[in-house]
Amino acid sequence: MTTPPFPPVRDADLAVLREQLGRPARGVIGIAARCVCGNPTVVATSPRLPDGSPFPTFYYLTHPAATAAMSTLEADHVMRELSEELADDEVAAAYQGAHEAYLRDRAVYGEPEEIAGISAGGMPTRVKCLHALAGHALAAGPGVNPIGDRALQLSSWSPDRCVCAQPGSAG
Template identity: 65%
Template sequence: MTRPPFAPFTERDVEIVSAQLGRPARDVIGIPARCVCGAPTVVATRPRLTSGTPFPTLYYLTHPAATIAASQLEANGRMAQYAAELEADEALAGQYRAAHEAYLADRASILTVDEIEGYSAGGMPSRVKCLHALLGHALAAGPGVNPIGDRTLAECGWSPEVCACAPDQRGS
């Protein structure tokens, strides 16, 4: 499981993330998930940027094909379906709350930022707000931690085990 502390990242990783995002990557602290080719799929970002801005999204999905796949699920109404499942299934809701707590613990192990205390990502612990964030968490934390992120990965039609990277954005 690749959770804090993260394996070292390279300048090439930061270049690839910047190209994936279409802007310079900020305050990278690790690459907790990678494509089969080695390219970054999820970047870990400092909880407080060097500018002083709080940044609650520790695990940020960067891989273009993964973000497109998550966007397509969102456009097809899957967030509302997942939200309805959370309301109807107490066990699922409990797993989702546990994912929220795991996310908070990961971030707190790096830095506590009072302004974002208790806030994780993707609508956790009670809503489904952003499949990109939930997928990023699932990829970073590994299977079985975030049930909605795991479902997103299973249903989105994208896999980190099949390289869909642009030739100039492939890892080593």
């Protein structure tokens, strides 16, 4: 878990990100979470990309196995189940708090008017993108984003086990 401000991004991190994403990473300002082997798992991305466009997804999930696991959950319609959890007042309040924490973290690096008040993943009222919510949960640590935490719990991937060297994974 790493919160703003982030240590400088290393060239080795950018090389791994290029491999993970299949393209150069844009607007990277830090590595917000790492695999147990040290490879990037979540990057922090500038709220305004180098080309000037606003980018609301501050915490961007890059680890191939983690992104595949979130895609599987989405394909299995787990988002519907997680959305239903927002009917619980306690979960809804925690999700609102996650939204506010996300915005505070991103604000350290700027607040483009075009994305003011917009976090990611559907926060604070719906579940839209498990990749973004899991990325936030990994970056912020357990207990900050209840829906991101639940997605990680339900997934086949674990941040406690390295799969970077396995075929089909970056690393």
